Amino acid sequence: MAASINGVLEQTLQKSINSCKLLVVGAGGIGCELIKNLVLTGFHDVELIDLDTIDVSNLNRQFLFRKEHVGKSKAEVAKESALKFNPNANIVAYHDSIMGPEYGVDFFKRFALVMNALDNRAARNHVNRMCLAADIPLIESGTAGYLGQVTVIKKGLTECYECQPKPTQKSFPGCTIRNTPSEPIHCIVWAKHLFNQLFGEDDPDQDVSPDTEDPEAAGDAGEVALQSEAKESVAGGVARKSTRMWAQQSGYEPEKIFNKMFRDDIRYLLSMENLWKKRKAPLPLEWNNLPNTAQDGDHSAQLGGIRDQRVWSICECASVFAESLKLCKDQLMNSGDCGTLVWDKDDEPALNFVTSAANLRAHIFHIPLKSKFDVKSMAGNIIPAIATTNAIIAGLLVMEGLKILSGNIDKCKTVYLNRQPNPRKKLLVPCVLDKPNPKCYVCSEKPEVTVRLNTTTMTVHTLEEKIIKGSLGMVAPDVEIDDGKGTILISSEEGETEGNMGKILSEFGIRNGSRLKCDDFLQVYNLNINILHVEKLKEDKEFEVIGDIAELQAQASADNTGPDTNSQEDDDDDDDLIMEDEPTEITTPSRKRKANGASDADLSTKKLKRSIDANCQEDEDIVVL
Template identity: 40%
Template sequence: MVLISSEQGESMRVMPSRYSGVQAAVGADLFKHVSGSRVLMVGAGGIGCELLKNLVMSGFGEIEVVDLDTIDLSNLNRQFLFQHRHIGKAKAHVAKESALGFNPDAKIKSHHASIYEAQFDQAWFKSFDLVLNALDNLAARRHVNAMCLAANVPLIESEIDTVLRLRWQTQSKDISRLYNSKHPKRPDTLHRVGQKLFVQLFGKPEDEEETINEEQTSDNAKEMAHLLHEKEALKRLREAAGTPEYGKLVFEKVFTDDVKGLLVMEDLWKNRRPPTPLNFAEATSDPSVTSTPADELAWDRKVWSIEENTRVFLDSLHELAVDFIEQQKRDPEFSMSFDKDDLAALNFVTATANLRAEVYGLEKKSRFAVKEMAGNIIPAVATTNAIIAGLIVMTAIKVLAGEWSSCKNTWVARNINPERLDKPNPSCAVCTINSYTLAINTESASLGDLLEMVVKGSPGESPTSGLGIQGEIAIQEGERLLYDVEFDDNLDMSLSELGIRHATRVMITNENDDDETGNSNVSVILYIEHRDEFGMPAKPFFTLDGDRTLVPRPRAPSAAPDPPKATSTATNNKRPAVLIDSDLGGNKRQKQENGNGDGVMHILDEDDTVLLIE
């Protein structure tokens, strides 16, 4: 409370402003900037609930919230904006209404939608001063990051394990590891078996095996034969989807035949309990068992019997297969990814994990417990979310003030640990992607026009100049290859016929053998903006917006030379292998061996300015 003087010289009591504390902390000028800002928050889950509350209490101007998810019972232990009566409702809408209870004056717009939708295009992202990510999905985080790069909008990233990341023209670090275990040791890892089977049946099929060099693989011929046999068995299962025998075929393959195959390896079970194959007839012997109980809440917390797990497995498998087949009729490239909030998918993973537990004599889990493990849900994470959300808002204020020098990489364990910001890495395959906005009529322009006029067209500073890219060019959208030197079937098709419409991203890469330096090899992302009027008389055919100085793709480090051989002096002049990474829009990046001597190629992206909390 403060005192001010009236015109008559009398003192009057004035209640402090809702934002007086923030104003005192940051200053009146900066608070004016904060209160006039437009902020996008993507994700209204654990971090998002805390973050939205902090934003409205700190006086941020206009806030838009995007989240596709609905509220589930398992959310209530840490997503405090939601209550039991909200179960089944859209997170974005409920979060908005609950946040307005903290500050009725806040301006919030909510979207119950996917951030991938065309309405959230580059122009929409450009309308914000700052973007805050609170997503639990790596692919979606990468998409938002790419859109912020194209729109030149600062992005603050947050997540559960590596919790707070501030990005300014950067890309998330992706660390992958291989997981392979024939004998699960703990029940809390069994859900991974269910998720793996889900991907094998409904995800993208593995790439075709390369021709095996018999001389090079003579020492492991049995293993290679086994892998090929497994691949053919999986292919037959996928082809049987939708048939009456499908459920039995999958059950017996996973829980009977594969287990019997492991029992043949007697040495493996000398010091551990051997697995027990399941019998399909016995597991389905009780016709009264159902997967649709009257009390769904009790069913969610119950540890199901073997018969119940089998019934849930068969019913959820059938439901997923029907949906998968219908979706593939509309889109042959369709595939499913596991979503813990998809009931059929969660039922399938839970039943698979429990049946696998029965095989190995391990403890079975309830569906509620499996969802926690599969979604990395930690009940005690609410406090951590609050810390993260507070740090995000503090960082957001620094970003709006342009105080980059005071921003720090930060991670949280027992303490809050700040670290300096790393400078952008010129050898980073992600940081060197060239981004452009291409305005074009996707209905009239063909893929050939895009190739000849935009990609290969004469370079210059004019918006109607091309990029002048030479060499062997590849064009792709997501994981779809649209063109390369050996595949030109689509050149006469319009962009819209190929699915290239407004808000689509197209990746261009090249390999120019004529340039020994490699400096003309580039990766380019084109963000498509459809314009009805383009291509008409007195209108340009296209415009291209972006820095015309193409940054070359980093070259792979030279491999150490092999020891000289007395019998040969030949050298290998082949170009280094290139991997197309679909999660980053298909950019080609050089493969690098991980140095472990296992011959496995791993890809590591470099961050530049990243605030990291874990």
């Protein structure tokens, strides 16, 4: 241990290493490397938290774990392995979520320094807020493939994790997914939605049936829809019943579901003639008359490849579809009356279902088919991860920590690891830490944010789950309307405002210009939300969070003058902010099923856990509609 040998480190630094207490959040790719570095450097008072368990795909880089540890707690096993480097170290492991109510401000205040080795934005947002509230320096890190980044966050001195808006996840317009897919990813998103419609929690945004309101189809679709409403068997009529209910009534019969999804719905789409004037029209598939698409080359292509890298023929897709449908149905039945399945890339039937359904749809729309291996990457949003990048980033994390402990936090930098050196020969590129954004809706004096939404259609439930928790990162919010009466809209106490959830915002008098006062007790965080009412947002978005009014006005004037209003958003420059390390793996426990019934556990904890699940589910999705 460097700090126990005189002469290796400067004396003041040696002293602080020997006496300080650290918190490491995450024992995954970066976490394993970090713990090793910390123990060897001489830190002997370290607490470590991670709610995940060990998976075989971790073992190529998370070197504190071995095959016999698969299924065990990452935090616990990491602790045991690290103790072998220094048996005298005092390491405390928590197999738990850092977003739990037991890790409040007082918990954070016990540490000299917090180091994040996380893989998802929800937990990063939360730890950021906890460190701001506790006024403890935070070192943040992330890797993606060959790239990595380390940065330092200190209240009042630097930008916080949320000072700059992060690029939002790529999303696709509903009509592209439902009516006119043109890329494999469109079919994969559709297949995941189909899975959720059949087995998951109901989400009206994930409709898989033809979208009759497609503006492009205007003219013919409405008419056809009206006609078909009379005939129950036609797509438009069936969709009204909800895919789930229809599937239950038909007993999840593969042939029936196949023919509805891949024949009848496609025929219905074909009737929306405007869509196919410039596009190649889709070709419906018939369960009893599948085309033979098996290629002679298939077997030679398989030679030397991985089994899952082979692309299936249409007949294979159909049989995998039927087989996985049955397995998923069985899982659903076993989960009890009101149970639902949560799509998980590591669950074989769930992955098989999405792979086969996506490929069947791709075939129909003349889109290239994808192997199960590729579908897993795209549907599961897998960010590849390697030992070397994690090792480098964990090393840099400790180096920044040493500066802080030497009293030189002003010398800390954001450091990027590049794939190739820049023109100034730098492979590691240090950048000066930015000052806090005075308008940041998290770390500024009076946090404030503006949200555009439709107050006459949005429910309180959507406001809480998708905006206040999902987008604004609160975990247990209390929301009050600033209407002079102090109307409570949402309470963090279980059951208090349950009745409000299904109601529409306008029922509470919320309209354009209304103001909501949000308070998260755990995060010691107050936020005012200004509501801007709009009838409809671009690309079917439900809401839009805007930093501040000035920004909004600037944008509005740009919109008026610019020839292409879309060009500002959504461009493919996601290289500059990479803070994702295997986004599915730390906050997603292997909990596949959510039984909505029995609940004797502590209610508020349970509610919290569910909201965490909801958050990481979003992280997992490559696209959210």
